[in-house]
Amino acid sequence: MDQIDKIDQIDQIGGKMSDYQYEEKEDFSGKKVKVLGPTYEEGKPDERGDWRSKLGSREDALRYIRTALRYWYSKEWYGSEKRKQEA
Amino acid sequence: MPEEKLKSIDKATVELIDKAERENISTVFSRADELKPCPIGVEESCCKICSMGPCRLPRPKKGEGKVRVGVCGATIETIVARNFARKVAAGAAAHSDHAREVVQTFIKTARGEAQGFTIKDEIKLLAVALDFGIAVEGREIGDIARELGEKALNEFGRQEGELVNIGKAPLKRQELWRKLGVTPRGVDREIVEIMHRTHMGVDQDYRHLLQQASRAALADGWGGSMISTDLQDIMFGTPVPVLGSINLGVLKEDHVNVVVHGHEPLLPELLVVASRDPEIRRLAEKTGAKGINLAGMCCSANEILMRHGIPCAGNFLQQELALVTGAVELMTVDVQCEMQGLQSVAECFHTRLITTSDRAMIEGATHIEFHPEDGLDTAKKILKMAIENYPNRRHAVYIPDARQDMVVGFSHETINYLLGGLFRASYRPLNDNIMNGRIRGVAGVVGCNNVRTPHDSGHIAMIKELIKNDVIVLTTGCAAMACGKEGLLTPEAAKLYGGSGLAEVCEAVGIPPVLHLGSCVDNSRILMAATAMVKEGGLGDDISDLPAAGAAPEWMSEKAISIGQYFVASGVYTVFGTTWPTAGSEKVTRHLFEEYEELYKGMWAFEPDPVQAAQLMIRHIDKKRKALGIDKARDRVLFDMAMRRALD
Ligand code: SF4
Ligand code: SF4
Numbered sequence: 001m002d003q004i005d006k007i008d009q010i011d012q013i014g015g016k017m018s019d020y021q022y023e024e025k026e027d028f029s030g031k032k033v034k035v036l037g038p039t040y041e042e043g044k045p046d047e048r049g050d051w052r053s054k055l056g057s058r059e060d061a062l063r064y065i066r067t068a069l070r071y072w073y074s075k076e077w078y079g080s081e082k083r084k085q086e087a
Numbered sequence: 088m089p090e091e092k093l094k095s096i097d098k099a100t101v102e103l104i105d106k107a108e109r110e111n112i113s114t115v116f117s118r119a120d121e122l123k124p125c126p127i128g129v130e131e132s133c134c135k136i137c138s139m140g141p142c143r144l145p146r147p148k149k150g151e152g153k154v155r156v157g158v159c160g161a162t163i164e165t166i167v168a169r170n171f172a173r174k175v176a177a178g179a180a181a182h183s184d185h186a187r188e189v190v191q192t193f194i195k196t197a198r199g200e201a202q203g204f205t206i207k208d209e210i211k212l213l214a215v216a217l218d219f220g221i222a223v224e225g226r227e228i229g230d231i232a233r234e235l236g237e238k239a240l241n242e243f244g245r246q247e248g249e250l251v252n253i254g255k256a257p258l259k260r261q262e263l264w265r266k267l268g269v270t271p272r273g274v275d276r277e278i279v280e281i282m283h284r285t286h287m288g289v290d291q292d293y294r295h296l297l298q299q300a301s302r303a304a305l306a307d308g309w310g311g312s313m314i315s316t317d318l319q320d321i322m323f324g325t326p327v328p329v330l331g332s333i334n335l336g337v338l339k340e341d342h343v344n345v346v347v348h349g350h351e352p353l354l355p356e357l358l359v360v361a362s363r364d365p366e367i368r369r370l371a372e373k374t375g376a377k378g379i380n381l382a383g384m385c386c387s388a389n390e391i392l393m394r395h396g397i398p399c400a401g402n403f404l405q406q407e408l409a410l411v412t413g414a415v416e417l418m419t420v421d422v423q424c425e426m427q428g429l430q431s432v433a434e435c436f437h438t439r440l441i442t443t444s445d446r447a448m449i450e451g452a453t454h455i456e457f458h459p460e461d462g463l464d465t466a467k468k469i470l471k472m473a474i475e476n477y478p479n480r481r482h483a484v485y486i487p488d489a490r491q492d493m494v495v496g497f498s499h500e501t502i503n504y505l506l507g508g509l510f511r512a513s514y515r516p517l518n519d520n521i522m523n524g525r526i527r528g529v530a531g532v533v534g535c536n537n538v539r540t541p542h543d544s545g546h547i548a549m550i551k552e553l554i555k556n557d558v559i560v561l562t563t564g565c566a567a568m569a570c571g572k573e574g575l576l577t578p579e580a581a582k583l584y585g586g587s588g589l590a591e592v593c594e595a596v597g598i599p600p601v602l603h604l605g606s607c608v609d610n611s612r613i614l615m616a617a618t619a620m621v622k623e624g625g626l627g628d629d630i631s632d633l634p635a636a637g638a639a640p641e642w643m644s645e646k647a648i649s650i651g652q653y654f655v656a657s658g659v660y661t662v663f664g665t666t667w668p669t670a671g672s673e674k675v676t677r678h679l680f681e682e683y684e685e686l687y688k689g690m691w692a693f694e695p696d697p698v699q700a701a702q703l704m705i706r707h708i709d710k711k712r713k714a715l716g717i718d719k720a721r722d723r724v725l726f727d728m729a730m731r732r733a734l735d
Contacts, residue, residue, distance in 0.1 A: 001634055048396070049496070051504050052210060059470035061210040065217065068503060068512035071622040073217055081258050081622055 095404070095542035097572055099335045099489035103408040106485060112435050114407045115426060119538040124666075125291065131170040132163060132671030137287040142166070146671070161291065168293035168674040169285040171648070172300040174668060178282035178649025179303045181423055182608055183243065183274045183311030184446070185351055185699075186318075190239045192353055192459045193318045197232035203357045203463035206232055207324045215317045218311035221249055227457040232321070239314050245273030252309045256614075257621045259629040260658060264305065267686060269298060269656060271306035275460050278303050293675050294682075301656040301687070308653030313611035319390070323356050326496040326605060328505075333571040335405060336490035337398035338414045342380035343371050343477045345470065346400055346409050348429075349421035352390035354457040355383070357466035358419070359395050366469050374477045379470060384409060385424050385565060393496050393605050401572075402543075402565035403643075404536040413482040417473035421457070422447050424535070424644065436481040441469060493576035497561075497602040499616040502615050505596055514616075514623040516596070517559075521634060522625055522717050525588035527557040528708030529620070531613045531654070534639030534647045537665045543569040545640030545664050545697040550575060552701035554600040557586035558708060559593075561613050566639070567603045575601040610650050611636075614657060627715060631658030631688030633651045634711040636704035640664035640697045651691065655679075658689040660707040662700045667693035 024032055055061050065073045094116050095101050105116045127133050127143050134157050135141035142157035144166060144587050156162055161169075177714050195201040206212055206228055213223050216231050219238045223231055242250055252272050253261060271277050281303050284290035290299070320326075338344050345362070347355045354711040361367055362379045371379050381398075384406050388399040400409045403424055409415055410432045418429065421444040430451040433440040440452040443465075448454050457465055497505075500512075507513035520526045530553050536542050546569035549562050554575075561571055572578050575584065581593030585600040593600050604612045617630045637659045639647050648668065654661045669675040670693075683690040694700035712718045 004665060049501075051327060051501070051509060052208065052325060054509055055210055058209075058213075061213055062223070064210065064509070064512075065214045066506075067510065069500070071514075071619045073214065081628070 089100070096544045096547060097334070097405075097489070097542060099487035100401075100405055100408060100542055102487045103405075103411045103485075107411045107432075110411075112411060112432055113428065114411070114432065115195070115404060115428060115538050116158055116346050118428070123354065124539065129666055130671035131167050131668050133699050134161060134166040134169070136169070136285065159288065163672045164293040164674050165291045165296070165677045166283075167669045168296040168300075171669055171675070172281050172296050172303075173285050173308075174645040174648040174650075175300040175304050175652050176278045176285075178644065178646035179274075179307035179311065179409070180278050181646050182307050182315065182649065183278065185422065185608060186274075186311040186315040187240075187243055188351055188353065188444075189315050190236060190243075191320075192378055194233070194236035195459045196237050196239065196322055197229055199229070201459035202461050203360055203466070204322055204353075204459065206321055208321050211317065211325050212321045213409065215321065218255065230413075231601075236318075239318060242310060242314060243274045244276075246276055247272055250274070250306060250310045251426070252313045253305075255313075255618060256657070257307060257618055257629050260631075263629075263687070264656075267298070269302040269305060269649075271302050272308045273311055274306045277306040293672070294678060297675070297678065300652055304649050304652035305656055307649045308611055308657065313453070313607040313614070315608040316605070319352055319608075320498070323352060323390075323394050325500055326498045327501050328494055329393070329496045330492060331396045331397040331398060331495050331571070332490050332492050333392075333399040333401070333440045333568060334489040334491055335401055335409060335412060335487050337380075337382050338409065338412055338486045339377070339380045339428070340414060340484050340486055341377045342630055343374070343376045343378070343470075343473050344380050344382065344415045344417075345473045346382050346384050346418040347387045347391065348384035348406060348425060350386045350423045350445075350608075351421050351444070352387060352394075352606075353459065354419065354421065354462060354466060355387050355391045356394075356464045357538055358470065359390045359391055359397060361463060361466035361470050364467065366466060367474070370471065371474050371477070374474055376474070376477050377506045379474070382409075384418075386608075387421070389564065389567065389603075389606040389609070393498075393603070396495075398490075399571065401570060402536055402568035404538060404542045410436055410438050412484060412486050413480065414435075414484045414486055416476040416480075417441060417469065419443050419469060420447070420449070420452075423646070425449070433721050435482055437476060439472060439476055441472070443469075476540075489572075491572050491574055492575075493571040493603070494578065494599060495567075495571070495576060495603040497598075497604050499604070499612045499619060502602065502616060503619065505598060514619045516624045518620055520592050520625050521587075524717070524719075525557065525592050526559050527586075527588070528559075528636070528704070528709075528712070529561065530558050530635065530636035530704055531561045531563075531610070531637040531659070532655060533563045533566050533607070533610055533613075533637070533650065534642040535644050536569075537641045537643040539643075540641055540665050540695070543572065543641075546574075547573050549638060549640050549697035549701045550601055551584055552698050553704065554581075554585045554589060556701075556705050557589040557591060558705065560601040561604050561616065562601055563604050563609050563613070564607045566641070567605075570601045571603070575599065607646060609648065612655075617657075617659075627711075629658055629688065632711065632715065634708040634715070634717075635659060636707050637661040638663070638700060638704060640700060655683060655689045655691055656687050658687060660689055660691040660692065660704070662703055664695050664697060664700060666695075
């Protein structure tokens with residue numbers, strides 16, 4: 001499968017490219033290009049975006065802390081500081 | 088006739104200033120016209136710490152050879168540095184005493200002794216417990232919370248070693264602090280040491296005095312303030328995006344209006360709970376009101392806005408004006424930024440002013456003390472007083488038609504989530520967009536209002552200039568409220584005011600170009616977001632490497648000086664507006680503005696023009712981009728399908 005077909009397939013799963021809005025803008029060299037427009041939902045949220053309630057069990061919470069908050073809580077990975085840790 | 092000075096850029100504020108003037112009501116605006124700042128005090132060139140003084144040391148006149156010193160021989164450098172360090176001590180003490188109150192309530196909550204409080208955010212409890220080296224596996228939540236509360240309380244009285252939260256900073260920054268001798272040992276110790284060292288005849292070397300100012304400020308930012316934020320999040324929930332509204336138009340003519348003013352979110356949380364109690368609602372309706380309308384003011388407002396979407400009536404300079412509407416039945420105040428003038432404004436109307444903290448009373452106000460053991464009962468008692476006061480309105484009510492929607496609730500955890508999703512949460516997209524130049528850099532714009540500069544004007548002019556230049560803004564405190572009123576805290580603002588690169592990223596993620604991170608103690612969230620960016624990689628090894636800057640264009644309180652000092656000592660270039668509190672000494676000012684860059688890789692600057700100040704910040708951001716080698720835009724273009732096929 002070539003790259004374009006792969007992208008097409010992803011588009012079919014995640015929503016057609018034609019569903020998105022495009023806008024014409026200038027790129028850094030001044031050339032006109034079409035770029036993806038707003039992808040967020042119109043209107044105002046009427047409920048709290050309570051993503052934290054999706055974490056149910058203690059295990060989920062600890063996994064989230066060690067992965068999502070890896071900057072402080074992962075034993076192996078400290079991003080830019082990894083290089084400075086002794087092996 | 089001389090043109091009248093602009094007092095505010097907010098129409099609702101101006102309307103109520105005019106109403107107050109017409110009705111001969113004294114407010115901060117009229118008092119500022121009558122009382123000009125003392126020209127010696129404004130430069131901090133006076134010392135009154137012993138009774139051989141006060142010693143006034145104005146700048147020497149041109150050609151005057153004599154070096155002026157105080158009666159004890161203290162130089163202007165010593166006097167100015169002492170005054171500056173004392174401001175830091177007062178600011179750090181304010182944040183940290185707030186934190187102590189939170190920790191003590193937290194301990195009572197963990198023991199089940201605090202009425203109406205629970206542990207709402209178990210995830211944050213686990214994370215903070217891990218920070219403190221507390222074992223969490225297989226333990227009950229209450230058990231973990233009890234141990235955390237006790238360990239957090241120890242941070243205040245600790246005499247040696249390092250504050251636990253220092254371990255959250257980038258490793259390189261921690262090393263630098265140790266090298267400079269500014270790693271804070273204990274919160275109270277560093278503040279007390281400033282008070283000792285600035286006593287008559289103790290520390291008389293300005294550089295040495297300012298070193299201790301850094302140590303105490305870091306004990307605020309990475310200590311007291313961070314402990315407050317973390318434990319409040321555990322008890323009341325880590326903020327997540329929520330829709331709120333702001334400005335004096337949130338008050339409702341046909342409701343019992345209760346304004347919650349101050350800083351500590353403890354009683355305000357319970358007022359939120361109590362205001363939803365059916366019995367309280369019924370009582371309100373019995374008096375002919377349509378219900379209870381709770382609204383916030385200053386940082387108490389930020390706290391309940393971020394967690395519950397409770398409307399915010401306004402920021403620091405609007406506190407008296409809320410009462411001038413004649414629509415407020417009752418205002419509660421706890422600690423910090425509450426003007427004593429509130430009581431005389433309240434007396435012009437039917438408004439009850441209630442002080443609620445054991446540390447703060449106002450002459451003439453009614454004192455109803457909050458204690459966690461019976462906090463919910465106290466909240467209900469206060470609301471009942473407000474309801475009883477509703478029929479006592481004796482003036483025509485005037486509420487300006489000004490109310491703006493906004494999206495708030497951007498804790499550093501929520502930013503991480505929004506950028507990457509729940510299980511791929513990451514600051515990577517932010518770092519990538521900084522590296523590819525769509526986002527030029529990050530700015531923290533925070534702090535107060537100051538009546539010596541048109542209300543909100545500094546914040547708005549600076550922030551619009553920053554976002555126009557693709558700098559994403561993180562904001563807290565009264566600055567955040569100014570942004571809310573101006574409509575900058577909505578996703579649409581990115582398109583309206585943002586540069587094309589920033590707008591594109593904000594549109595893709597669905598966030599405003601200005602992110603509201605909370606109250607003043609929540610500036611610690613900005614430290615955490617900056618640390619996450621460093622640790623994510625690609626933007627250097629320290630906060631001082633980031634293309635980032637900080638500002639408080641309308642600062643007025645000593646807390647702002649402490650915040651600025653801990654931002655600078657954490658490596659952030661920080662620009663203040665209005666006045667500069669070391670102006671009396673060139674040497675001290677040069678130390679803070681220039682020598683600090685060598686020492687801390689972050690330094691202070693002063694620029695009263697907010698647009699010029701934004702330009703200084705942008706220049707600093709560009710300097711950091713150059714140092715990182717990302718100054719040439721390496722923009723990626725988002726291709727549509729036809730363009731992709733054309734590549735083949
Ligand atoms: S003591 Fe200082 S602030 Fe007070 S009047 Fe004198 S110079 Fe001004
Ligand atoms: S400490 Fe020195 S400079 Fe300060 S008031 Fe006393 S004599 Fe004057």
